[in-house]
Amino acid sequence: MSDVVRFGLVGYGLFGKHHARAIEKAAGGELVGICAPSEESRAAAKGDFGGVGVYGDYREMLEKEKLDVVNVVAPNWLHEEIGCAALEAGCHVLMEKPMALSLAGCDRMIGLAEEKGLVLAVNFELRMSSLWGSVKGLIDEGVIGEPEYVLIELSRFAYRQGSGGWRYDAGRVGSWILEEPIHFFDLARWYMEGGGNPVGVTGRASGGEGEGLCDHFSAVVDFEKGGYGVISQTLGAFGHHVSAKVGGSEGMIAGSWSAADARSDESVYRLTYGKNEKVVEVDLGEKRVGELVELDEHVAWMVGCVRGEREVVCDGEDGKWAVRLCLAAEESVRGVGERVGFEK
Numbered sequence: 223m224s225d226v227v228r229f230g231l232v233g234y235g236l237f238g239k240h241h242a243r244a245i246e247k248a249a250g251g252e253l254v255g256i257c258a259p260s261e262e263s264r265a266a267a268k269g270d271f272g273g274v275g276v277y278g279d280y281r282e283m284l285e286k287e288k289l290d291v292v293n294v295v296a297p298n299w300l301h302e303e304i305g306c307a308a309l310e311a312g313c314h315v316l317m318e319k320p321m322a323l324s325l326a327g328c329d330r331m332i333g334l335a336e337e338k339g340l341v342l343a344v345n346f347e348l349r350m351s352s353l354w355g356s357v358k359g360l361i362d363e364g365v366i367g368e369p370e371y372v373l374i375e376l377s378r379f380a381y382r383q384g385s386g387g388w389r390y391d392a393g394r395v396g397s398w399i400l401e402e403p404i405h406f407f408d409l410a411r412w413y414m415e416g417g418g419n420p421v422g423v424t425g426r427a428s429g430g431e432g433e434g435l436c437d438h439f440s441a442v443v444d445f446e447k448g449g450y451g452v453i454s455q456t457l458g459a460f461g462h463h464v465s466a467k468v469g470g471s472e473g474m475i476a477g478s479w480s481a482a483d484a485r486s487d488e489s490v491y492r493l494t495y496g497k498n499e500k501v502v503e504v505d506l507g508e509k510r511v512g513e514l515v516e517l518d519e520h521v522a523w524m525v526g527c528v529r530g531e532r533e534v535v536c537d538g539e540d541g542k543w544a545v546r547l548c549l550a551a552e553e554s555v556r557g558v559g560e561r562v563g564f565e566k
């Protein structure tokens with residue numbers, strides 16, 4: 223590999239444009255190809271990045287460009303197909319979530335990456351956040367003793383349609399559980415790491431567009447050593463407000479983030495921990511908290527991963543665990559709250 227890490231981007235919609243900007247900013251990274259099927263998006267890519275190869279078909283980009291990394295930022299139902307094609311072509315891959323819509327799809331991708339010795343990373347960018355990452359740091363420092371309980375809650379405005387309306391079509395989005403709560407399943411599993419693996423999920427959902435596309439969703443995840451996590455989301459609200467509380471044997475950590483939109487840089491956030499009368503306000507430093515800051519960091523991190531200088535933050539197994547929890551929650555919702563257990 224040359225010194226410069228050459229990126230190809232598949233998908234130039236709302237989030238793909240942010241990936242493109244992040245690649246351009248990443249030290250040692252270069253954006254060399256962009257793929258989007260519509261003429262409109264290709265014209266936008268050419269206007270925004272003159273000199274970059276722009277393609278209507280990702281296979282042509284894989285064939286013609288010499289790529290080190292492919293960022294997959296297309297609609298969910300295409301992730302497995304495009305991720306596997308990129309790995310088959312010998313490229314490292316940064317997948318948007320969900321990495322695939324089935325466990326077999328996750329396994330296919332993990333198997334290919336292993337067989338070819340390639341980096342496979344999943345963009346759970348909240349793990350890069352100084353807020354949500356500091357929650358994990360505090361847990362690891364032991365400020366609340368053993369974590370026994372986690373509650374992660376999001377209230378926000380309705381989803382955008384996405385290109386061609388894919389987000390409102392269960393066949394193409396997978397489900398609204400796989401679309402956004404998947405981030406919180408990943409965080410809950412990360413925070414509860416000391417409590418063993420998840421062993422079961424119970425889910426409930428209501429409202430919205432019907433099966434798979436419910437506005438309101440909650441799930442309880444049971445962990446091996448007896449702890450549990452609650453994930454809850456409503457799309458029937460306004461703005462974008464996330465909170466996480468982690469309770470342990472010695473106290474609680476509480477983080478919150480609020481803005482008009484997840485991508486806003488005018489957010490308000492706070493991190494505290496304590497027990498009874500003792501409350502500590504955590505100084506989160508200069509780095510802003512928000513998914514675009516964290517996306518920039520994750521893309522820059524990917525440069526280090528493919529050079530062998532850094533460990534992958536969320537690998538294929540993390541991506542698969544998050545998909546497994548979402549699929550179990552979907553199954554439980556269909557069974558009106560019947561618990562879905564996993565084999566150990």
Ligand SMILES: NC(=O)c1ccc[n+]([C@@H]2O[C@H](COP(=O)([O-])OP(=O)(O)OC[C@H]3O[C@@H](n4cnc5c(N)ncnc54)[C@H](OP(=O)(O)O)[C@@H]3O)[C@@H](O)[C@H]2O)c1
Pocket residue numbers: 232233234235236237238257258259260261263264279280294295296297298300318319320345346347383384385386401513
């Ligand atoms: N990690 C996060 O926090 C986060 C945040 C937002 C989104 N996402 C994920 O990012 C992905 C994209 O979301 P988005 O909001 O950017 O969606 P979007 O605005 O609908 O953009 C989707 C893009 O994919 C392109 N596309 C469609 N079919 C394609 C194909 N066959 N080959 C190549 N490209 C194709 C579309 O092309 P046209 O424009 O030509 O139609 C469009 O440019 C989704 O998986 C979503 O879950 C993650």
